[in-house]
Amino acid sequence: MTEIPTDLQKRLKAHGQEHVLYGWNELSVIQRTNLVTQLSTLNFRELDELIAKAKVVEPPPKSQVIAPLSVASGEATANERSLGEEALRRGEVAALIVAGGQGSRLGFDKPKGMFPVGPVSGASLFQIHAEKLLATSRRYGKPVLFLVMTSPATDTETRDYFRENQFFGLPESDVIFFEQGTMPAVCAYTGRLLLDDYGTLALSPNGHGGTITALAERCIFRELHTRGVKHIYYFQVDNPLLKLCDPGFIGRHISTQSEASSKVVFKERPEEKVGVFALIDGKCGMIEYSDLPRELSEVRESTGELRFRAGNPAIHLFAVNFLEQITSGDGLPYHIARKAISHFDPEAGVTVTPSSELNGLKFERFIFDALPLAERWLAVETSRAEEFSPLKNGSGADSPETVRAAQSALHSGWLERAGVPTHGHTVEISPLFALDEAELKRKLPSGFTVTGPTLLR
Ligand code: UTP
Numbered sequence: 001m002t003e004i005p006t007d008l009q010k011r012l013k014a015h016g017q018e019h020v021l022y023g024w025n026e027l028s029v030i031q032r033t034n035l036v037t038q039l040s041t042l043n044f045r046e047l048d049e050l051i052a053k054a055k056v057v058e059p060p061p062k063s064q065v066i067a068p069l070s071v072a073s074g075e076a077t078a079n080e081r082s083l084g085e086e087a088l089r090r091g092e093v094a095a096l097i098v099a100g101g102q103g104s105r106l107g108f109d110k111p112k113g114m115f116p117v118g119p120v121s122g123a124s125l126f127q128i129h130a131e132k133l134l135a136t137s138r139r140y141g142k143p144v145l146f147l148v149m150t151s152p153a154t155d156t157e158t159r160d161y162f163r164e165n166q167f168f169g170l171p172e173s174d175v176i177f178f179e180q181g182t183m184p185a186v187c188a189y190t191g192r193l194l195l196d197d198y199g200t201l202a203l204s205p206n207g208h209g210g211t212i213t214a215l216a217e218r219c220i221f222r223e224l225h226t227r228g229v230k231h232i233y234y235f236q237v238d239n240p241l242l243k244l245c246d247p248g249f250i251g252r253h254i255s256t257q258s259e260a261s262s263k264v265v266f267k268e269r270p271e272e273k274v275g276v277f278a279l280i281d282g283k284c285g286m287i288e289y290s291d292l293p294r295e296l297s298e299v300r301e302s303t304g305e306l307r308f309r310a311g312n313p314a315i316h317l318f319a320v321n322f323l324e325q326i327t328s329g330d331g332l333p334y335h336i337a338r339k340a341i342s343h344f345d346p347e348a349g350v351t352v353t354p355s356s357e358l359n360g361l362k363f364e365r366f367i368f369d370a371l372p373l374a375e376r377w378l379a380v381e382t383s384r385a386e387e388f389s390p391l392k393n394g395s396g397a398d399s400p401e402t403v404r405a406a407q408s409a410l411h412s413g414w415l416e417r418a419g420v421p422t423h424g425h426t427v428e429i430s431p432l433f434a435l436d437e438a439e440l441k442r443k444l445p446s447g448f449t450v451t452g453p454t455l456l457r
Contacts, residue, residue, distance in 0.1 A: 002029075008039060015044045016192070022346035023198035035199040042184060051191035054336045054361050066287075066296065067279040071264050071310050073381040076248025083254050084247030088140040092230045093250055095133055095144055098367075099126075099158060099237040100151030100180045100205045107394045111154035113237045114161055117391060119404035120428040120455040125237055125391070126161065130168035131431040132244040139435065143174045144245060145229060149214060151180050151205035169432075178218040180210040183334070183363040185341050194343040194360055202343050202360075208236070208314075209332040209365025216327040224320050232323065234316040234367065238391040241406055242315055243382075243436070250317060252380055259322035259374040260284070263315040265384045267306055270297040274311035275368070277379055284377040286312055286368035310379060312368065313388035326370060334363040386410060414440045415450065422450045430457040 004021060012018045020039070024032065076084070087093055103112035113126040123131075130146065137143045150158045159177055162168070167175050182203040185194045194202040211234070215221055224232075231253065235242055243249075253261040262284075264277060275288045276297075289297075292308060299307040326332065341360030342353045352359075371377060382388070389406035392398040404426075411429045412422045414437040433456045434440035440456075 002032075005036065008036065011044055012039070015048060017044070019346060020193050020195060020199075020201065027199045031199045035201070038201045038203065041182070047184070047186070048191075050334055050336060050363055051186055051361070054188070054338075055191075064281050065279075068307050069277045069279045069284060069310050069379055071277075071379045071381050072252065076252050080251030080255050081248045082251065084250030084252075085140065087231065087250055087254060088136065088144070088245060088247060089142055091142040091145070091228060093144060093233055093245060094147055094224060094227075094229045094231075095129075095233045095235070095244060096147040096149065096211065097129060097235055097237050098149045098180075098208045098211055100149050100154055100210070101208070101237075102151075102153050102204065103238075105393050106391065111150075111158050111161070111237075112391065113154075113158060115391060115400070117240050117400060117403050117407070118428055118455075119408045119426050120453050121430065121457070123430075124161075125240055126158075127165070127168055128240045128431065129235075129237070129244060130162075130170055132435065134169045135431045135435045136245045137170075137174075143171060145224075145227060146170060146175045147215075147220065147232070148175060148177045149180050149211055150177055152182060152203070153205060155179050176220065176223065178214055178220055180214040181206045181217070185339075185343070185360045185362050188338055188359055188361050194341060195346055197344050198346055200344075202341065204362060205364075207335070207364030207366055209367045209369055211367060212323050212326050212370065213331045213365075215323065221320065221324050221327075230320055232318045232320060234314075234318060236314045236390065239313065239315075239388060240391075240403065241389045241410060242313070242387050249380055253317040253378060256376065256378045258317070258376045258378040259319045260371050261317040261378040261380065262371070263313055263382045263387060264310045264379045265313050265382060265388050267309040267311045270294075270306060272311065274313075276308045277310040277312055277371075278308060280372065283372040284374060284379070285372045286366075313382070313384075313390075314367070315382075315387065316367070318370070322374060323370070326373060332365040332367075332369040334365055337362045337364065385413075413437075415444075417441075418444055420444065420448055420450060422454075425450050426453045428455045430455065433457050 099113045106112060108115050114124050116122040116124050133144045133146055183206045185202045187194060196202045233245055273289050275286050276292060278285055278287055296308055301307055338358040339360055339362055340354040340356060340358055344351050389403050390398050391403045408426045411427045415422050418441045434443055
């Protein structure tokens with residue numbers, strides 16, 4: 001490519017973004033082609049609207065009626081459990097992992113899913129999730145389709161990693177990778193597109209809510225219909241504790257004909273950094289922890305429990321038809337975040353690294369914005385110790401140390417209740433040995449003892 005396509009040049013001019021062509025004559029043919037490809041994916045009209053929205057001082061939010069969401073508690077009934085098991089036997093449930101994030105807080109130079117979190121085995125997050133699916137498909141005699149959402153930042157390494165590890169025993173045809181979309185970062189003052197280098201836009205993944213549009217754009221819905229998949233079990237890459245494809249949860253979702261079902265972990269302290277579910281104007285919704293007014297976060301019921309305590313561990317079940325309907329409109333809204341963004345200044349030819357100045361805007365979609373669109377929803381209680389220990393930070397809270405300890409504590413509990421004292425040793429039970437406590441009890445060799453760090457595999 002030698003010339004800039006005329007229509008693109010006109011569009012850039014009309015939207016005040018011609019600076020991205022700075023240095024065009026010095027770019028190689030490949031760099032030119034890449035730049036034109038990046039630019040051709042942009043929706044300039046939408047971008048202008050978002051930039052304008054970011055500049056407007058937001059009017060006070062419409063007054064909303066916010067009430068606690070009712071949460072179903074207790075175990076699923078035998079009937080609900082068998083509904084879930086039948087759906088798994090018929091292959092009607094696919095698992096969808098969102099693994100496109102940049103994992104910036106963790107400070108790991110590979111996709112987060114490759115991080116070793118097995119407390120004894122050092123198994124990666126991807127391995128643990130994949131083995132849960134393999135064990136589930138063996139138990140129900142039907143493969144569980146595994147949808148792996150990546151982003152340009154994680155795609156190649158993730159695919160290579162699965163391939164090098166023979167897909168962790170899953171049939172390759174049952175693992176579908178699909179890339180989410182990206183959004184450009186723009187200057188918070190001028191609205192100009194930020195660059196990483198001459199001819200390279202600063203793009204980042206468009207948020208976990210980008211999943212829904214990506215499913216449509218990558219023709220995954222068609223594949224799901226062909227395979228008879230009706231429900232999507234959605235989860236995040238960073239939580240190795242979740243009960244993946246929990247049949248009781250699936251059965252409850254089916255028996256209530258819910259379009260969106262969510263697991264809930266109860267908050268005990270107001271300052272816990274987890275978003276909460278609430279009934280907002282009569283619909284199921286989520287309030288991020290930073291947006292929950294302090295006076296609401298601290299209200300307690302007469303029982304002493306927090307009124308808004310329904311924390312979100314990001315484990316959802318969605319009806320396929322419901323997600324597909326969302327893509328027929330504008331999709332989920334974008335949230336605008338002001339951030340410090342390093343970028344390349346093409347005119348000066350230097351990289352600018354802001355120390356703390358929030359110089360840029362990023363745009364992201366969040367999956368929980370799908371919840372208020374559901375006509376029928378369900379929220380089901382689970383416990384943090386059993387299902388939620390996310391890997392977010394390099395140290396401190398939600399770090400490798402806490403995530404490994406949470407897995408060992410869970411598996412220790414299973415062993416202790418099966419009559420095997422663990423004497424405080426680190427233990428780990430591979431999903432391929434036992435998916436749950438009941439299976440562990442059945443399979444434990446008699447006379448089994450724990451005398452040091454132990455892996456059951
Ligand atoms: P987080 O919001 O915790 O982001 O994502 P992150 O990328 O893991 O970590 P930080 O914030 O950069 O430190 C929660 C989940 O959503 C996925 C992540 O991969 C993780 O599973 N995600 C996030 C995406 O798949 N795409 C995105 O654009 C953002």
